[in-house]
Amino acid sequence: MKAFEWSSATTVDEAVKLLAEVSADDFTEIARPFSGGQDLLTTMKERILTPKRVVNLKTIAGMDGIDNDAKTGLKIGALAKLVEIENHPQITKNYPGLAEAAESIATVQLRNQGTIGGSLCQRPRCWYFRHPEIICLKKGGDTCYSEKGQNKYNAILGGGPSFIVHPSDLATMLVALEASVTIAGPKGSRVVPLEKFFTLPKDSDVTKENVLDDAEIVTQVQVPASPLAARSTYVKFKERSSLDFAMGAAAAAVELAPDGTVRQARLVLGAVAPIPWRVPRAEAVLVGKPLSDATINAAADIALEGASPLEKNAYKIPLSKALLRRALNKLKNA
Amino acid sequence: MAERNESNSEILSWGPNDKHRLLNTRLPRVDFPYKTTGTAIYTYDVSLPGMLQGRILCSPHAKATIKSLDLSPALRIPGVKAAVKRLDVGGMLRFEGDPIAAVAATTAEIAEDAVLAIQVTYNELPFVVTADDAIKPGAPAVYPDDPAVINNTRVNDERGDSGKVADALKSADAVVEAEYRSPTLHHTCLETHAVVVDYRGGDSATVYVSTQGTFSIPGDAARTLDLDESNVTGIVQYMGGGFGSKGGIGVEGQLACRLSKQAGVPVKMALPRRDEFIMAGNGPGSIQKFRAGVSRDGKLLAVQVEEYGLGGIGGARLAGQPYVYRAENIYRKAGSIHTNEDAARPLRAPGHPPACFAMESLMDELAYKIGMDPVEFRIRNLPENDVHIRQLQRGAKEIGWDRRSRTPGGWPGTVKRGFGCACGVWGGGGRAQCVVDVSIGRDGAVIVSCGSQDLGTGTRTYMVAIVAEELGLEMGDVHEKIGDTRLTNANYSGGSTTAASLSPAVKVAAINAKAEIAKALAPVLGANADDIVFADRKISAGGKTLTWSQACAALPSAGISVRGKFKRGLSSNGTHGACFAEVEVDTETGHVQVIRILDVQDCGLPLNRLAVESQINGGMVQGIGMALLEGRVMDARLGVMINSSFMDYKIPGCLEMPREMLPLIDDDDPRQQVVGVGEPPSVPPAAAIANAIYSACGVRVRELPITPDKVLMGLMGAKA
Secondary structure (H helix, E strand, C coil): CCCCEEEECCCHHHHHHHHHCCCCCCHHHCCEEECCCCCHHHHHHCCCCCCCEEEECCCCCCCCCEEEECCCEEEEECCCEHHHHHHCHHHHHHCHHHHHHHHCCCCHHHHHHCEHHHHHHCCCCCHHHHCCCCCCHHHCCCCCCCCCCCCCCCCCCCCCCCCCCCCCHHHHHHHHCCCEEEEEECCEEEEEEHHHHECCCCCCCCCCCECCCCCCEEEEEEEECCHHHHCEEEEEEECCCCCCCEEEEEEEEEEECCCCEEEEEEEEEECCCCCCEECHHHHHHHECCECCHHHHHHHHHHHCCCCCCCCCCCCHHHHHHHHHHHHHHHHHCC | CECCCCCCCCCCCCCCHHHCCCCCECCCCCCHHHHHHCCCCCHHHCCCCCCEEEEEEECCCCCEEEEEEECHHHHCCCCEEEEEECCCCCCEECCCCCEEEEEEECCHHHHHHHHHHCEEEEEECCCCCCHHHHCCCCCCCCCCCCCCEECCEEEEEEEECHHHHHHHHHHCCEEEEEEEEECCECCCCCCCCEEEEECCCCCCEEEEECCCCHHHHHHHHHHHHCCCHHHEEEECCCCCCCCCCCCCCHHHHHHHHHHHHHHCCCEEEECCHHHHHHHCCEECEEEEEEEEEECCCCCEEEEEEEEEEEEECCCCCCCCCCCCCCCCEEEEEEEEEECCCCCECCCCCCCHHHHHHHHHHHHHHHHHHCCCCHHHHHHHCCCCCCHHHHHHHHHHHHHCHHHCCCCCCCCCCCEEEEEEEEEEEECCCCCCCCEEEEEECCCCCEEEECCCCCCCCCHHHHHHHHHHHHCCCCHHHEEEECCECCCCCCCCCCCCCHHHHHHHHHHHHHHHHHHHHHHHHHHHHCCCHHHCEEECCEEEECCEEEEHHHHHHCCCCCCEEEEEECCCCCECCCEEEEEEEEEEEECCCCCEEEEEEEEEECCECCCEHHHHHHHHHHHHHHHHHHHHCCCCCEECCCCEECCCCCCCCCCCCHHHCCCEEEEEECCCCCCCCECCCCCHHHCCHHHHHHHHHHHHHCCCCCECCCCHHHHHHHHHHHHC
């Protein structure tokens, strides 16, 4: 790890200032915020990022709280730990999918350190991105090596010119739950729906995965209270159950009318695209109909329409369909 | 030292396997308190005053020559104390990871900065890093000047009559033609390769190494330090795994010696995990192509095979096919395929697990093709009275082989059960290199010592047990010393030979100690030395009894020191094993979970049943990794390994463990001799799991690891 300056902030404003005042020639050297450190440290150890300064957010009081209001919903401080989310009684009861997504992450040791803000802002797991000697498109190079290389874990949807998949389990679930994030930066703060927070490589700066500018940080995540959230689930599949990122994932939230038909549904696939991949056409298939084998199968099939697999990841189509079916079946019986 | 003349004594024997007091029981390891509390000092833990940390600059290219190399920018960094070149301008780099230079600094972080500060430029050359690319005509040659290597392929074994095999295949009732592949694996030792060189000038040095051969240290280090071999002490107190990857001091040790010599202070070189993956060896992958024919009644008529180990720049031999089976006609061509990758090293039972996977998959395919029970088919093709026959029969009974669906994929539901089996063999015999000392003090202290190393296989524990049993003592009465070249000689731990080489010498030393004590106490007890009985921590004869401390107090003032040397007859060679696996395949996700696995393994006299069971369990765990998860992934265009971390090179964790894991020692083995059992249990598990997967879902995956993507694509193909 390259030596860096460690600065602890006591307020959000101070954190933003500490981040903004570092000038760097290269995006790899700009100051980076530190919450749980579980992803940032891995990128620094491999010198994928070599920030001149690391700004410690853990010294900011009150940024780790979880507030629950039955009417308006959850306000989760960006520093809230993953274990606190998975074990929070109101979350497990009224936002079960969120608790499941948190619990699915990594190991309990990592979840005791990792935070919700860090989970949303973590960097991709693509082999080429993580290799210290390879300067791929995402690291300022000119080639996405996964497109014609070892792409077993890469994108089948929304890919190009980079083919990463977004690694965050919470991101996938929170998009299904219509969450938004508060962002603080040098120009003040703003609230962005999570669906607009993540960016496709073809639409924006390929070296980033979201709308955060340099010196901007996520300070809070808001999840609206809704019947959708109360009937939500996250189904994740890992190649290695013990510790792994998702090979496929499905986040589903459904509101049922008293007659058992679907009033509204939000379905999001994980590990298939550079962003959490919402499938509106699959949602539409369900609305107005009961959750039956036929509608569930139809939704799962239409969800993967348009997928264009690379050489080694066509399996993600049947896998994602199966995970979406499982998620919806779980909600049917919830 | 008293050396007893054994020529006129009775033939040495351990006695019947079921008549031991300590041996062949379940003994907790004597070093477990130190390992579990963290007080055991591994080489990685060694810290000396003034010690520097070393780091190595590795080639980022699969093939290149060095155009320029300047260490001075590294040496200008504060805290950097030494820098050495392994290669210079013009030097050829043959794989990603090939060491170029090394630095030593006051902290590992400074050393890492220094490595990156070294100014180096390369002439990049065309390379090959996959076997498929390597064998294409006109591919860049790894050994351009070696006429024995054609299309990067070196054939070193060709036998049998291909014409006869072709004829036999024509008359066969069923023929299977198949190519099996297994990837390059890594040893994944918890402790990476680590060396601490304690040389501060002068004419002697102490070198701590995580190595499988304590006595390989002094020679290796002395050559680099330019000292007399006898003035270098080698220390291997605790090992964090070797699995065949750790011999001598290695290139990392040579660089550490040169850095220590230059700096005049101790240097530690402990490889970061990524360097461990790319420059510290690997277990070779394989490509094995078969055509095999059987008769309707299940007789293997012909096997035609081309088997290649993927050795990188090194050689890689696979076990000869048709492995444990007999076939009427065999034609075999075997060799290595070279690529620009780090040289393969032995990996636990080198050449056997991949050969077993291929042959046992083939046997399964043939059995299913003629509709015969896979266990019955195997038994029909083993030599008469082969040990595997009883092991297969026992394993089938223990796993509940009759519970399986005879139709592959026939288990009801989407999550399907399947059953598979496989057999393995290994050597594990002893070598005549070990010498052991036993000393007994007048205070009653008993010390058994030998310079040998304990790779984690339980060497310390059986040394204590053998002496304690012989002298009528308990485990806690005897202490051991190992892992130090100032102690007596021992062999390198390779080929599962340590126990079979060392235990006879311990036994002889213990017998000699007993005789010396008897001789000293005979006058005290007023009895013949031969009549003295050692039991229950007492020594008695002629109605008189002395406690152990009373007896030792009567010894000569210097106590007793005896020596034992290896003797033939106490150990033997040759082990057999049969593994059965029951798996669950989720046919919607491709996930495979091993539900139950058992490994029946013979080993002559099990010195410590707990340690043997532990070896068998470890073999099964590695087999699960090999079957389901592990494999080096190369990028063919960039020439580099792209999964060189524990996040991306996946080894099994707790949730990959089966619900039930049965290490079954084959006590029907009549040999009253010690046979090494370190490696053999790792041979058949991957093959058994692969066969169980086929039984569960009807998809034959011929390339390891059998990951969900392959299972799913197989199922999709089967559906289409």
